[in-house]
Amino acid sequence: MTETSVQPEQSRQLGQLLMLASSNLPIGSYTYSQGVESAIESGIVFDEASTLTFMQDYLALAVVGYELPVLGLIMCALNQENEALAANLAHDYHAGLESKEFVLESQQLAQAMVSWLNEVLSLGIPTEVLEDGFLPLFAHIAQHWQLPLAQSMTTYGFAQVENMVLAAVKTVPLGQMAGQRILWQLQNDLGAQVDTLSVDVRQAFESVIISKDTLADMAISATQHNEQLCQDLYDRLNISNNLPNLAILSSMHEEQYSRLFRS
Numbered sequence: 001m002t003e004t005s006v007q008p009e010q011s012r013q014l015g016q017l018l019m020l021a022s023s024n025l026p027i028g029s030y031t032y033s034q035g036v037e038s039a040i041e042s043g044i045v046f047d048e049a050s051t052l053t054f055m056q057d058y059l060a061l062a063v064v065g066y067e068l069p070v071l072g073l074i075m076c077a078l079n080q081e082n083e084a085l086a087a088n089l090a091h092d093y094h095a096g097l098e099s100k101e102f103v104l105e106s107q108q109l110a111q112a113m114v115s116w117l118n119e120v121l122s123l124g125i126p127t128e129v130l131e132d133g134f135l136p137l138f139a140h141i142a143q144h145w146q147l148p149l150a151q152s153m154t155t156y157g158f159a160q161v162e163n164m165v166l167a168a169v170k171t172v173p174l175g176q177m178a179g180q181r182i183l184w185q186l187q188n189d190l191g192a193q194v195d196t197l198s199v200d201v202r203q204a205f206e207s208v209i210i211s212k213d214t215l216a217d218m219a220i221s222a223t224q225h226n227e228q229l230c231q232d233l234y235d236r237l238n239i240s241n242n243l244p245n246l247a248i249l250s251s252m253h254e255e256q257y258s259r260l261f262r263s
Contacts, residue, residue: 016145017152020138021159027112027134032105033167033261034058034160035246038253040171048178051168052185055161059186061243063160064193067135068153069239072201074139075149080209087128088226089233090136097133098247101254106133113137150198154190161186167261204236 036054039045045054070093077086097103110133117123129140135156142152162183169179208229234240253259 013145013147013151016147017155020142020152021155021162027109027116029109029159029163030166031261032109032163033171034105034164035249035253036164036167037171037259037261038249038256040168041256041259042249042252044249045168045172047172048174048182051165051172051174051178052182055164055168055182055186056189058164058246059157059161059189062241062246063157064190064197066239066241067160068157068194068197069201069237071135071139071142071156072149072153072198073205073233073237074136075143075152076202076205078140078143084222085226085229086136086139087132088223088230090132090139092230093135093241094132096241098241098243099250099254101250103133106135109134110137113141117141149202150195153198154194157190157194158187161190171260200237204233208232208236 035058036045039054045051070089074086074089074093077083077089094103094106097106110130113134114125114130114137117125123144125137125140129137138156139152142155165179165183165186168174168182169176174182
């Protein structure tokens with residue numbers, strides 16, 4: 001039998017994606033639960049079935065419904081060397097974080113990632129990239145490494161749900177096999193959507209950018225132009241970060257008496 005050859009570039013990218021997916025290294029995201037611990041305290045999550053339901057909702061609404069499209073749009077803007085639009089999308093993402101804990105989580109993960117990128121890889125990440133938190137930084141490093149869009153989105157999404165499952169295994173508590181069943185279903189759900197989503201993001205980006213007139217013709221400022229582009233992209237993809245129940249759970253966690261996680 002002949003083994004299928006793997007190109008060195010593909011192997012390099014796979015290694016980079018695996019590093020970005022790790023909940024232990026390089027950024028220690030295992031210390032956060034993305035609202036799972038508060039959901040357990042509130043009685044929303046209490047067994048395998050309720051854990052899966054909660055996390056499928058989170059995956060559909062928070063990850064696939066908002067974070068992955070924004071990640072993809074920032075990568076598309078960077079690929080077109082449109083730093084201003086990428087920055088505007090990043091600012092909008094940061095402003096949309098709905099609790100103090102989610103803001104701190106995003107900032108702390110970004111700081112940990114920048115330390116790794118600067119001290120281990122000597123990349124010299126600009127300070128302004130750090131200001132908007134982890135997701136925009138993830139988009140910058142994925143684009144810097146020229147990682148494929150769909151694989152980058154899958155990596156980000158998988159890292160999110162794996163971390164949540166680990167939090168539930170420790171805190172509900174769930175057995176390891178229950179955790180594996182949940183994670184298997186979640187990664188199947190993610191995998192079933194991410195290819196189509198990545199295509200939709202590219203098409204929306206190209207359609208909105210091409211359909212806009214030049215700044216001179218529009219007679220508006222660059223800031224207004226990019227703000228309008230962001231709004232048009234959000235409308236085209238029908239994405240929103242309006243998740244009040246998750247925001248309430250996160251806010252409750254800020255004052256939870258006994259907790260293991262930082263969000």
